[in-house]
Amino acid sequence: MVLIIGTGVAGLSAALSLKEKGYSVKIVTKKITGGSTYIAKGGAAASLSDDDSPSLHAQDTIKVGDGMCDLRAVDYVTSEAPAAIRKLEQWGFQFDPDLRLEGGHSRRRVAHKTDETGREFYNFLFKKVIESGISVKETRVTSLIVKDHEVKGVLTENGEIDDNKVVLASGGYAYLYKFSSTQSTNVGDGMGIAFKAGAILGDMEFVQFHPTVTSLDGEVFLLTETLRGEGAILINDKGERFAFDYDKRGELAPRDVLSRAIYDQYKQGRKVFMDLKEINNLESKFPVLMKFLSRHGKSVKELIPIFPAAHFVDGGVRVNIRGETNVKGLYAIGEVSDSGLHGANRLASNSLIEGLVFGINLYRYIDSWEGMYPDDGIMIGVSTWKGRSVSLNEIREVNWNNMGIVRNAERLQKSLEFYKGVDTSSNSEESYASLISYLTSLAALKRDESRGNHFREDFPSKKKEWEGKRIYFKVHE
Numbered sequence: 001m002v003l004i005i006g007t008g009v010a011g012l013s014a015a016l017s018l019k020e021k022g023y024s025v026k027i028v029t030k031k032i033t034g035g036s037t038y039i040a041k042g043g044a045a046a047s048l049s050d051d052d053s054p055s056l057h058a059q060d061t062i063k064v065g066d067g068m069c070d071l072r073a074v075d076y077v078t079s080e081a082p083a084a085i086r087k088l089e090q091w092g093f094q095f096d097p098d099l100r101l102e103g104g105h106s107r108r109r110v111a112h113k114t115d116e117t118g119r120e121f122y123n124f125l126f127k128k129v130i131e132s133g134i135s136v137k138e139t140r141v142t143s144l145i146v147k148d149h150e151v152k153g154v155l156t157e158n159g160e161i162d163d164n165k166v167v168l169a170s171g172g173y174a175y176l177y178k179f180s181s182t183q184s185t186n187v188g189d190g191m192g193i194a195f196k197a198g199a200i201l202g203d204m205e206f207v208q209f210h211p212t213v214t215s216l217d218g219e220v221f222l223l224t225e226t227l228r229g230e231g232a233i234l235i236n237d238k239g240e241r242f243a244f245d246y247d248k249r250g251e252l253a254p255r256d257v258l259s260r261a262i263y264d265q266y267k268q269g270r271k272v273f274m275d276l277k278e279i280n281n282l283e284s285k286f287p288v289l290m291k292f293l294s295r296h297g298k299s300v301k302e303l304i305p306i307f308p309a310a311h312f313v314d315g316g317v318r319v320n321i322r323g324e325t326n327v328k329g330l331y332a333i334g335e336v337s338d339s340g341l342h343g344a345n346r347l348a349s350n351s352l353i354e355g356l357v358f359g360i361n362l363y364r365y366i367d368s369w370e371g372m373y374p375d376d377g378i379m380i381g382v383s384t385w386k387g388r389s390v391s392l393n394e395i396r397e398v399n400w401n402n403m404g405i406v407r408n409a410e411r412l413q414k415s416l417e418f419y420k421g422v423d424t425s426s427n428s429e430e431s432y433a434s435l436i437s438y439l440t441s442l443a444a445l446k447r448d449e450s451r452g453n454h455f456r457e458d459f460p461s462k463k464k465e466w467e468g469k470r471i472y473f474k475v476h477e
Ligand code: FAD
Pocket: 005, 006, 007, 008, 009, 010, 011, 028, 029, 030, 031, 032, 033, 034, 035, 036, 037, 038, 039, 040, 041, 042, 043, 044, 045, 117, 118, 139, 140, 141, 142, 169, 170, 171, 172, 181, 182, 183, 185, 186, 189, 190, 222, 311, 312, 333, 334, 335, 336, 348, 349, 350, 351, 352, 353, 355
């Protein structure tokens, strides 16, 4: 049997595909409707039009990845992406007919359904999983059972499950920031669990912040990039259109540049809004946004308050293109993994497709083990430690203030000192969250340069010696 952890796009597509190939599959998940897939918006990137190709998709991915992409992963995902989209269609999923253009893409290649593609994927895949008779149990995995570097099963809050093939598809840790676009299930415990079982974590310093997230009556909602492409503008509470003060591309500047600009406005005491008035046919192009606004009694003529928020993590459990980790029998796919596809920054809509490609193709590799041991970086050994307990809210506040959009050595040291005093040794969410936050701070401190979405105000430029060099962590044995 293959045990899959998580009901996002990666876990669900792996389960369906394995089942189709005759494998017996079981899914456990912290929350059936948890994860980022359930709330994801734009779509999935694949070279599907006549004027496009996997190599053009690869070039765009590498450019945004800023010298840190693993070219094997880029080649694999961009080559396999069209087939993954076709596989979904073969299963019965219907995409909208047009392909969308998003920031950083040189071609129209974002396959989508409405303006809420992630939710559409989830609804479709979850229904099919249930129809296929795959068991889905809601429980939190708290640790992995490993003997002689081989996985033997998992411990959950409801007991032990024995299995020597475990697929971690538990998503990222963007919720570990006070301002986040994702759901509260995504606190990095999957990565912590793998780390304590001996798996290697990499690229932890690369956290992507999205510039335009809103919260109305406590409901967090991502205002997709496409809105700015279609004419939405950003203004502050003095009525100033400030984006051009930071970058000549104004509202169309990349995510990291705009996130820092908005962060800076708030630091100056300003409030920031999105103005949607200039967008034509807003109702038909963005029906989900329209429903969100009307749910909260807002009209499109009103200004929408916005803030930048942690959105996606590039790093995680280091894997090869087969999804294999360095612990025999343990696979990691989707956002929990670090395949190297995204490098230092993720190209828009490259994450849902990564989950689909690794999920759908996993059956090819599940019966033959090669394993992954990276040789493209430095390895740091870390042990866990006992200390006082903290709440997730405290962790989120510390991370936002000290390892957020704009970093420096002083604040990162502050964060490290904080985590040295708190517990990282137990199997609670808070303990794993503290461990993951510690590792992120340490990697961000070590990388004394700015690259991709990692910005150090004390080292604002790139350094040649860091190009292509990853920072890895492994537990001290
Ligand atoms: P997730 O979808 O995050 O699922 C993780 C699963 O693991 C959940 O089911 C959770 O319950 C479970 N889990 C977690 N911990 C445990 C545990 N300890 N035990 C058991 N189960 C556990 N990407 C794109 O490519 N295109 C987009 O348009 C896009 N829009 C986005 C919009 C938003 C608002 C957000 C937040 C992200 C967006 N992304 C987008 C990113 C993308 O959605 C995610 O990277 C992707 O969905 C991750 O899928 P996943 O299957 O790896 O994990």
